[in-house]
Amino acid sequence: MNCNPLQTTLQSPRHSIQLKNPIVPASGTFGNGSIVHSLYDINQLGAVLTKSITVEPRSGNPSPRIYETPSGLLNSVGLENKGLPWFLEEVQPFLLSLETSKWVSIAGFTIEEFETLAHVMDTLPIDALEVNVSCPNIHANGVQFCQNMAVLEETLRRVRKATHHFLIAKIALETNPLSQALDIIEQENFDAVCIGNTIRGIAIDAETRKPFFHKIFAGLSGPAIKPIALRVVWEAYDSHPTLPIIGCGGIQCASDVIEFLAAGATSVEVGTLNLVDPFILPRLIQDLETYCCTHQIDLPNTIGSAHHSLR
């Protein structure tokens, strides 16, 4: 057994990044790290990933923004953030002071915005750039970038040209056709895929019989979506076994992490559970260590093992 059984490597033909462990906070559920760093040392995490940053400041959607569902959460935060100049001034120094893998999430509403963000981020000594292509494209009637294959291809190509960084495409779980989107991600020399973002849902207030959220649609996350995220990871590994996958959706305990790895993920992102328990991530790391000891395994051997078991 390896002396660090949790160590994992995201390895693409161009790049590789090594993580102390596979546990990464999901974008938007960890602030920019500094609040959580005052609770525990976030350098112990596999990587730190920021809230999605946009070129312009955004005040996000009107309240209410949160609606609890059975085992899940609908959110309508609407990518609130203070914009790129603020990020460079306020978030960057903290992020760069960390001693673990440093990832930044970017979000755009046009291809040009993605390109601008990637270009600016190229100058920073970060370890990876996560490209949130689950955003609505304002030039395509709000259709998500990952749902229109021509737009996805163009976006990824221009982002890839703008930066040398390790690039992760974060797609929606509903991405269709999935296999074609993954082909594009590989062809455009992205280094990994994150599967995935929240699933679109709505809530209706039974008292008023009106939509609960001003924007009607909101993103479903949390344990309720785990089987779906796991299924998409499974299909992605099946069709694209060499593309590193970061699994995300509903993880709440170490066995959930193991399930994602066995389905084909190399690392995972944990979102909603940070909001339930701010100390969840260090506990996951500890519990994974225990799991590896009791099962006498290294995590890398677990990746895709549920598929191998069928052969």
Added chain:
Amino acid sequence: MIKTNGEIIEHQCIAKHIFLLSLRYPESNLIVEPGQFVQLSCPGKHTTLLKRPFSVFDASPNIVSIVYKVVGKGTTNLSEKRVGDSLEMILPCGNPFSIPQEGGLNVLIGGGLGIAPLHFLTKYYPKPPFEFWYGTSYEEEWIPANLLQRSGIDLHIHADFSTSNHHSLQFPENLLQKYQKESTTSPTKIYCCGPTKLMQNVTKHCMEKNIPIEVSLESRMACGFGICLGCSFLTKDGMKTVCKDGPTFDGSNVIWESLT
């Protein structure tokens, strides 16, 4: 802010659907101040995922008390808990009220369960004189006055339930009107907590009279400590989170329309 387990040491129904709950936790040296809140997990027969925010009604070393109303899944679960049961909680969350001025007159206006943080303010700072105006929309939801009354507090209860069903629909307006009509003092500061409409009206009154006003806001929350932006709203100083930048705010900075 810590995560801990609180053991229920007191749990009693004090009015219809309203309970007083006290929890003892092991950590000493934790400072919990008036205006702050706890994020309490509410497990039980109704499945819940998120913790629920409740203002601190009272606190002493190792003990925190809340007063809550049963409104939905989590609070129904909570009402079925017994002394000796244990609940996970995160505390203290948010910023406390500013310190009331000693010698000055501090007016407290609380509607419904908005009295919780105001009650703790009067206990935490026993010296400054307080004038406490309290009202609810349902007669049967009155918190017993003996829980609020203490020396140094001039307690005024708004009890206008002349409308049907012992229900005062206009209570946010009426409570303020009663205060405006009957109070003969000039406050150094007003603290207000309750329905948004009440806090908005009281803020308007204070701005007209040039009286400093501090409010304690509520919002739907997920994390309760500033990382999800689920409770952000617009203020005159830009976007703020109720949970981390508040819940206590200078009322004159709040853009009330953004809270609804």
